[in-house]
Amino acid sequence: MSAKFQRIKGFADLYGESLGIFSQMEDKAREIFPRYAFKEIRVPILEFTDLFQRSIGTETDVVEKEMFTFPDRKGRMLTMRPEATAGVMRASIEAGLAQPGTISRLYTIGPMFRYERPQKGRMRQFHQINCECLGSASPYADAELILMLLEFLASLGLVGLRLKINSLGCRECRPEYMRKLREFLGSLDVDKLCVDCARRMAVNPMRVLDCKQEGCAELAANAPRLLENICSDCQRHHEKIMELLAAENVPVEIDHHLVRGLDYYSRTTFEVVSGDIGAQTAVAGGGRYDGLIAQLGGADVPGVGFACGMERLALLMKAQRPARLDFYMVAIENDGLDKAFLLAENLRKAGLSGEINYGGAGFKSLMRQASKSGAAFCLILGSDEIKDGEITIKNMDTGEQWRAPQSAVAPKLKEALEQ
Numbered sequence: 001m002s003a004k005f006q007r008i009k010g011f012a013d014l015y016g017e018s019l020g021i022f023s024q025m026e027d028k029a030r031e032i033f034p035r036y037a038f039k040e041i042r043v044p045i046l047e048f049t050d051l052f053q054r055s056i057g058t059e060t061d062v063v064e065k066e067m068f069t070f071p072d073r074k075g076r077m078l079t080m081r082p083e084a085t086a087g088v089m090r091a092s093i094e095a096g097l098a099q100p101g102t103i104s105r106l107y108t109i110g111p112m113f114r115y116e117r118p119q120k121g122r123m124r125q126f127h128q129i130n131c132e133c134l135g136s137a138s139p140y141a142d143a144e145l146i147l148m149l150l151e152f153l154a155s156l157g158l159v160g161l162r163l164k165i166n167s168l169g170c171r172e173c174r175p176e177y178m179r180k181l182r183e184f185l186g187s188l189d190v191d192k193l194c195v196d197c198a199r200r201m202a203v204n205p206m207r208v209l210d211c212k213q214e215g216c217a218e219l220a221a222n223a224p225r226l227l228e229n230i231c232s233d234c235q236r237h238h239e240k241i242m243e244l245l246a247a248e249n250v251p252v253e254i255d256h257h258l259v260r261g262l263d264y265y266s267r268t269t270f271e272v273v274s275g276d277i278g279a280q281t282a283v284a285g286g287g288r289y290d291g292l293i294a295q296l297g298g299a300d301v302p303g304v305g306f307a308c309g310m311e312r313l314a315l316l317m318k319a320q321r322p323a324r325l326d327f328y329m330v331a332i333e334n335d336g337l338d339k340a341f342l343l344a345e346n347l348r349k350a351g352l353s354g355e356i357n358y359g360g361a362g363f364k365s366l367m368r369q370a371s372k373s374g375a376a377f378c379l380i381l382g383s384d385e386i387k388d389g390e391i392t393i394k395n396m397d398t399g400e401q402w403r404a405p406q407s408a409v410a411p412k413l414k415e416a417l418e419q
């Protein structure tokens with residue numbers, strides 16, 4: 001017998017419940033983003049390697065260690081996109097969507113590829129829902145984008161998420177901050193930093209600020225703070241965003257060490273994090289990238305955007321809303337099956353989820369199936385219930401049961417589900 005094929009490490013097949021959750025996320029994105037005037041764009045998975053080097057930065061972990069890069073048959077270097085922003089910028093420049101005086105709001109959904117060590121919430125092929133707003137330098141654009149992201153996350157029923165924000169300054173004030181940061185890092189005992197940070201100190205010193213290694217975090221705690229060193233224009237930009245978010249009662253945490261792992265950011269950076277998905281806490285991240293489009297050969301058009309990691313959102317959705325049917329309908333054949341069938345159909349139209357048996361089993365066996373289905377409630381339609389125009393609702397967790405009129409089963413069940 002020949003050996004079975006296996007999927008590549010860090011790559012996953014999507015089907016069943018997981019695929020259902022992904023589809024649900026995509027549906028919500030397609031429902032919510034257009035309300036904010038965002039339109040869909042789809043860009044290729046393969047791009048010339050240069051594009052990522054020039055946008056993400058050659059000294060980032062993504063470009064240095066994580067890209068799937070290979071030559072095509074003519075020896076040109078191609079890369080499977082590690083993120084969507086660079087490709088969306090390239091496409092916007094080519095399509096004339098990144099023009100001074102025009103605002104283009106674009107979203108894209110699809111697979112990304114990074115050669116990282118796979119673990120819970122970290123894959124080599126993962127999926128992002130990515131939004132970019134091109135053409136405005138206004139803090140209203142940042143605030144609106146963040147509010148749209150939070151609206152999207154709330155629509156997935158997610159709770160307990162925290163929004164973190166920082167500002168990285170602009171081309172005017174960053175050089176002076178970098179001078180101060182280098183001076184500070186130069187005063188540290190390099191031996192106490194991790195190997196990566198010892199190297200980063202020279203090539204990408206801001207990354208030392210968000211190193212998760214305990215020793216580095218301790219040393220970086222006293223580093224000069226970006227928000228205390230940026231210019232007054234950057235300050236005003238940041239404060240306006242904070243004011244707009246406060247007006248919407250959005251809790252925000254300032255994170256002085258939120259510098260992000262990609263080099264194109266200027267001014268605003270933000271992340272949404274969760275404590276419920278293990279070590280990989282960021283479910284979404286983004287920020288402003290005012291010089292990027294010009295750097296890629298386009299006009300000097302500003303932009304701001306974010307991406308959510310769908311695998312991480314799916315983990316959260318599974319953890320926070322264990323997939324559970326609302327009801328299992330038990331009907332005895334010939335007695336109540338027709339009636340139960342129609343009732344179950346009405347319940348689904350009312351937004352409830354449930355399973356029904358198709359007859360051919362006794363009461364005891366049906367109750368066993370009800371319990372095996374994991375449904376929250378069992379609905380029983382026996383001859384007594386039919387005679388009285390009622391139905392029995394049984395709470396499968398507590399065993400408690402009561403009767404309700406068949407005409408009111410949807411509101412009664414919803415009420416019970418909310419308790």
Ligand code: HAM
Binds near residue numbers: 083130306308
């Ligand atoms: P990023 O922070 O590199 O930003 O990725 C965004 C999100 O993608 C992360 O918060 C995480 O949820 C998810 N993610 C990243 N790597 C993996 C992985 N290996 N496995 C699973 N999920 C992962 C960007 O990609 C920027 N392009 C975001 C952006 C758009 N900034 C401006 N516009």
